Amino acid sequence: MHFKLTEEILKLSDSKYWNSAKLEWNFEYAYYSEELQSCLCGHYPIKNICVIKNKTNKRIAEVGNCCVNKFLGIEDGNKIFASIKRVKEDFTKSMSSEVLEYLNNKKALSNFEYKFYTDIIRKRKLSEKQLEIKKRINQKLIDFTSYESNSSFSKINQVLIWAVDNPQFDKGFILSLKESCHKKGRLSEKQKIALDNIIAKFKINPFS
Ligand SMILES: [Zn+2]
Structure with missing residues (x-):
């Protein structure tokens, strides 16, 4: 192997x-x-x-x-997988601060969410409202690290790599898909279809 x-x-x-x-x-x-x-x-x-x-x-x-x-x-993946496992077992638990930084660097969180989570990451007692927001942000970790969103990311990246050699192609739409995928952790069904259509239309192959 x-x-x-x-x-x-x-x-x-x-x-x-x-x-x-x-x-x-x-x-x-x-x-x-x-x-x-x-x-x-x-x-x-x-x-x-x-x-x-x-x-x-x-x-x-x-x-x-x-x-x-x-x-x-x-070794970057280790901490991320440990946090995914912890949060999946109990949504009231916290992801690690390194993983929070990772999500923030990937622009998966809003400024509010990043700041909020930084403030509460070590707190045990949260109000109901705070806990609700925390769980929502934990869900973002799960969505962002799901296979579904990552297969979309890799498709988007394939198109962007292809676009380097095809400068006549307008990247605006693809870049907006990338941003939307970062923010929501996934593409909508319509967006996925649009992305697949572009790949088919221009016959874009990975690693070509
Ligand atoms: Zn292997």
Whole structure:
């Protein structure tokens, strides 16, 4: 399994040598998949998935969290999956402050939500209203890290990568989808159809 993963990552990297190729990759997103997926290493099924992005050629790969830890030394996913698990078990619990920063950096939270959560993150006693807002923000973590929203993100990114070589394409709509997906954690059915139509119309292939 080890060789399969390094081989697949090398195919997507600019460098032909593992030691430098692995440095090309950065953590981008983490998501939890209810649907069973396979890792680049061939391991099946995996549920904790990291989306990693190559700094030099902008390619995207989806790898199981354990492989990302083991072979690429990328540990960003661990805290996110720990928070997803904690919040899913009990919606009154808090995500960690690192995960709150992650959501905020990805523009998944409003200024109010970020500030509110920062204030209450260690408080045990909350008013009913505060608890309600907290649960709503916890739901944002779950939505943002769902397979559904991440498959939309990866499609949006494919279109944006394709657009670099196709400057006549107006990116405005795609950028508005990206923003909306960040804010709501998912695309509406109409938006999903519109995105799929663009991909079909322009015959956009991942990694092409
Ligand atoms: Zn793997």
